[in-house]
Amino acid sequence: MTVSHINQGFQSLDVNLRRKFFYGTNITINSSPSNNYLQKCNNILYFLIADIDYNIGTMPLLLFFWYFEFIEILFFDYFCPSLVRKGILTKIKTMKKYFILIALLLCYISSYSSDYLAEDVGPPQTGKKALVRFAYLADLHVSDVATNVEDLETSVKDINNLKGIDFVILAGDITEFGSDEEILLAKSIVDKLTIPYYIVAGNHDSKWSESGCNTFSKVFGYEHFNFNFNGIQFIGTNSGPNMRMAPALVPRETIVWLDSVTNALPKHIPVVFINHYPLDDAMLNYKTVIDMLKRVNTQVSMCGHGHSNRVMDFEGIPGIMGRSNLRGNYTAAKPTHPGYNIVTITTDSITYAVRSNSITHKPWHKQPIKKESPPAMWGPSGKDRVDSPASAVWVYQDDSDIGSAAAFAFNMVFISNTAGVVKAKTDGKIFSSPEVCEKTGLLVVGSSDNHIYCLNAKTGKLKWKVEATKSVLGSPTIHKGIVYIGASDNAFRAIELSSGHLLWVYSQIKGFIEAKPWADDQGVYIGDWANKVYAFNPADGRLLWKWTNNKGRGLSAAAVWPLKANGKLFVVTPERRSHAIDAKTGKELWSARGGRESIGLSPDGNTLYVKTMQDTVLAFSTKDFTPAAASSPAASSPAATSPAATSPAAANPATVATPKSGPATAATTATKPAAAATSPAASQVGKPHLLWASHTGYGYEIAPSPITTANDLVFIPTDKGNIFVLNAADGTVAWTYRFSIALINYIRPIGNRTLLVTSMDGKVGLIKY
Incomplete structure (x- = not known):
């Protein structure tokens, strides 16, 4: 040269x-x-x-x-x-x-x-011998987005080419929507690792899980882990929230398990704790978890969720948030490559270094090994508020989460939990709210073990069960001796209550169903997680119409229990809008800002109550509204067309099971259903009449739990265990009550100024006011 x-x-x-x-x-x-x-x-x-x-x-x-x-x-x-x-x-x-x-x-x-470390990660920079060195991946978000899958495959291949890595920890949000398909895809990729891996679920794996959080535990074999490597104890738990939109909540059954683990662990053993969420107020029961971790020698609590590397502190326990494995979600280094952290533990320190694009960088954080955890400082949570006129008659604490409403009949309380118990044991978690028919004495509930159960409410004896092909997360509605219920197998069923005979099945639901349908003589109505609301003929399951707001699946009217009054069907969506739909045609009549997934009706059906995401409850008239202008496109836009009016019954995707002696699944195949009516722009539909707006002070709020009413009071459930009670006349706050630290599932008025309440952390209580 x-x-x-x-x-x-x-x-x-x-x-x-x-x-x-x-x-x-x-x-x-x-x-x-x-x-x-x-x-x-x-x-x-x-x-x-x-x-x-x-x-x-x-x-x-x-x-x-x-x-x-x-x-x-x-x-x-x-x-x-x-x-x-x-x-x-x-x-x-x-x-x-x-x-x-x-x-x-x-x-x-x-x-x-x-x-940098190329193929061999080598000795730690401290000169001390490494006791443990592991790869730490978080927020993989495996889905139908090709780059997310490629990013995980890249990291798995990179880890397999490294020497000196003992194992891999995958810290939640493994998938984007928690579907069975996404979980199986993620499993097929991480199974290519040539070293052991340990995995926990995050909120994306559990909130929208079509299996009711069963598939994750079945596919990977567990929901939490506890193992020792070279004298270091690693404890990992799932984070929740399970199925309900709320802040994170380590499930009650996991809390019971963690309690036993930390009580049995010798205090001198260093502990590394892993949960997808930080241990702060983003998690409803973080104080409980911190107290348990302070019993032992917790060196660090590691999390994901924030998609970035961050040093944190959880009431004296060192915290580390790890970057997302995805490209473009990490800005401290090149944002064009996927990556993860390599964590090295020696006798005196823990170091964290980013590994990206086949390069391991200088450690971005180093912390010393401590001899003991800081002392616990929290007292019990969830006590009654002193300014409330309400008081607990009794409170029962279950050892599992409760993600459903309690039923009441014959002076008995019926609850279902995520251990699969509702008087009788099932093989899966239960998020379905049981319903009792007092006339027949029968109780119906769905289970994530793919079955719909009917029990004798007084004895708990099994009357019948109907099998689905996937989890049954939807809650049943019983109307005139017929059970209407949706599941995760793209089907909605009508079952004869007395016999368990399958009357009809609509088999072209696009997404899974988790809500409770509205049923009357004119129609049966339900939403799914593919952004559709369906209306069926209650007698034969013919599709009357379907509606969509044309948004992504995360903005579906699927968690809300639809309500009907004065010829209108009411739903709210996570896009923070309320919608009134003509119950006969599927045409949208009015739309308004406000709401998410929680609504309720007054006893006379003339007032719709809508809970917004920030402090405010709205009351709309269900009778009166201002129609769209005659020249508006909405006035001339076609409503959803009834398939019965345009095609023979055989062209409708409802399946009718005729002979009672025949198999419940025997039926004809469906053809293409009618197109859904699309929600017009807000300027193209009418406007509701607002009766009042109440600024309650409950703060940021995302619980999907329904609003209930009794004695001229409106009961507002929240995601942090508080019950706000409003005067129905003007929305002023009458009183509040602190029932729990966790999401209130349902507030059921049962007469005599008494409420039956359940919360996600496994509490059931009878409240007198």
Whole structure:
């Protein structure tokens, strides 16, 4: 390589460096096909400069030389042009550029040897022997988004190429929507790891789970883990929230398990705790978890959820949030590559270093090993408020979560829980709210073990059960001796209560169902998690109409229990809007800002109560509204068309089981149903009449639990265990009551100024006011 080669190389390098750092554009290698030496020179230089993105330590050196070059040009070109003519400047420039090349090479070699680990992660920088070294991945969000899958595959392949990694921890949000398909896909990828892995679920795995959080535990074999590696104890738990939109809540059964684990663990053993959520007020029972972790020698609580590396503190327990594995979700290094953390534990410290693009960077955090955890400082939570006229007659604490309403009949209380118990044991979690028919004495409930059960309410004896092909998370509605219930197998069923005979099945539901349908003589109405609301003929299951707001699946009217009054069906959606739909045609009549997933009706059906996400409850008239202008597109837009009016019954996707002696699943196949009516723009529909708006002070609020009414009072459930009680006349706050720390599932007035209440943390109580 000649002097002219180096000069030409640096000339093109200077131009590109100025473009890179002063104009923000990418470096592009200037190559000359006819000059192999110059090509090699340029490639080396550009490789070194590009590495500045990972090793900012070379930047001061370059800035110094650019400053030197500015002085050089100023001095020689303007003040001493005669020296240029004598060739002195050329010699100085050549010497300078040789020196820059040597300096850059030395800096790069030095930084590479100290910063990065290629195929072998090597010894820890402290010089101490590593007791444990593991890869820590969080927020994978495996879904039908191709890049998310590619990012996980990239990290798995990278981990398999490393030496010195003992195991992998996957810290939640493994999937995007918690579907069976996504969970199985994630499992197929992480199973390619050649070292052990340990996994816990996050909120994306549990909130929208079509299996009621069963598939995750079945596929991976557990919901929490506890193991010891070289004297370090690793404890991991799922985070919730399970099925209901709320802040995180470590499930009650997991809390019971964690209590036993921390009580049995010797206090001198260092503990690393893993949960998808930080242990702060983003988790409803974080105080309980912290108290348990302070019994033992907890060194760190590691989490994800925030998609970034962050040092935290959880009431004296060191906290570490790890970056997302996804590309583009991490800004402290190059945002174009997936990545994860490598955690190294020695006898005196824990270090955390990002691994991305096959490069392990300098540790971004180091913490010392402690001898013991800070003392616990929290007292019991969830006590009654002193300013409330209400008081608990009794409260029962279950050992599992309760994600459903309690039923009341024959002076008996019926509850279902996530241990699968409702008088009789089932094989799956239960999120379905049981319903009792007092006339027949029969109780019906769905289970995530793929069955619908009917029990004798007084004895608990099984009357019948109907099998679905997936979990049954929907709650039943009984109307005139028929049970209407939805499931996760794309089907909605009508079952004869007395016999369990399957009357009809609508088999083209697009998403899974978790809500309770409205049923009357004119129709049966339910929403799903594919952004559809369906109306069926109650007698034969013919589709009357279906409606959509044309948004993503996360904005579906699926968690809300639909209500009907004065010829209108009412739903709310997570896009924070309330909708009134003509119950006969599916045409949207009015829409208004406010709401999410929680509504209620007055006893006379003339008032709709809507809970918003921030402090406010709205009351709308169900009778009166201001229609859209005659010239509005809504006035001429077609409503949903009844398939019965345009096609023969055989063209409708309802399946009718005829002979009672025949198999419940025997039926004809469905053809393509009618298209859904799309929610028009807000300006194209009518406006509701607002009766009052009450600013209650409950704060940020996302619980999907229904609103109930009794004795001229409106009962508002919240996601933090508080009950707000409003005067129905004007919305003023009558009183409040603190029942629990967790989401209130349902407040059931049972007469005599008494409420039957359940909460997600496994509490059932009878409240007198």
